[in-house]
Amino acid sequence: MKILLPNAKELNTRIDNHPFQSLSSESQAVLAVMEAMTVQELAAFYKLKPEKAELEENRWHRIQTQQAKTYPAWQLYDGLMYRYMKRRDLSESEIDYLQDKVLIATGFYGLISPFELISPHRLDFQGSLKIGQQSLKQFWRKKYDALLADDDLILSLLSSEFEQVFSPSVQKRMIRIVFMESVAGKLQVHSTISKKGRGRLLSKLAEENCSNLEEVKNLCFDGFSYCSDLNQESTVVFLRNKF
Structure with a gap:
């Protein structure tokens, strides 16, 4: 099982x-492309104002x-989903569960453990973004697929852009x-509830093993x-009634 x-x-x-960590050959290939971009090119790529793109240029530099510090991935990432996870005072069992079953999809480091140290x-x-001709x-894709080759159950908390990396x-x-x-009897799906729900679900999965x-x-x-009633073959729906 992988999440x-x-x-x-x-x-x-x-x-x-933590100190800088050496990069895989794949990450080095991505870095070469990002590092070669000018501030103007980064601003266009990220759809940011030039002053914001300067921060990203400095990070890549x-x-x-090899001056960049590193942090555990799931502590460094601080989006809404991550903020709704239990990230402190974990039991040994919860840590083992997350280490064994959870993978974070990234465009720079690949598919990584939540505890991997990243910059x-x-x-x-x-x-x-093109890396060579790809x-x-x-x-x-090949690296992503290989890490799931032996798993009979894959739970996706990904958006479609991340799922499409896989074959x-x-x-x-x-x-x-x-x-x-x-x-009021009407079914609703919106991103805020989904992100919060994903974070809480992950913690619950670890708590209950x-x-x-x-x-x-x-x-x-x-x-x-x-x-x-809302379940489909490849979808599990969690529903909350709000009055």
């Missing part, structure tokens, strides 16, 4: 840091010169988790519970 998470744009560097950077799969998704055959094996609210789909479906948290 897939996306990275996040929001970063928190106000935590304990610090990685290139602050910004890169997802939305922009148009798109960033194509570049990482279609792997995507077909994924069970997608959806969070919905019933408001879930290892199969039936155990996942039995979870209840923050008013959410599995809704069999």
Whole structure:
């Protein structure tokens, strides 16, 4: 069983840091492309104002010169989903669970453990980036697929942009988790509830040491519970009634 998470744009560097960590050959190839961009090119790539792009240029330069500090990935990422996870005072069992079953999808480091030490950077799969003759998704696909080759259950908490890095055959094996609210009898899905739900679900999975789909479906948290009426073959829906 593997649980897939996306990275996040929001970063928190106000935590304990570690020295620079050596990069894989794949990460070095991505770095070479990012480091070669001018501030203007980075601004266009990220869709940022030039002054904001200067921060990203500095981050890539610090990685290139091995001056960048590193942080555990799931502590550095600080988007809404991550903020709704239990990230402090974990038991040994919870740590072992996260280490064994959770992978974070990134565009720079590949598919990594939540505890892997990484440097602050910004890169997802939305922009148009070529590594040689390949798109960033194509570049990482073989490595991404290989890490899931032996897993019979893949829970996806990813958005479509991250799922598309995997080959279609792997995507077909994924069970997608959806969070919905019933408001005055009308079903609603929106990103804030989904991000919060994903974070809380991950913590609940670790707390309960879930290892199969039936155990996942039995979870209840923050008013959410599995809704069999909305279930589909490759989708598990958690529903919360809001009055």
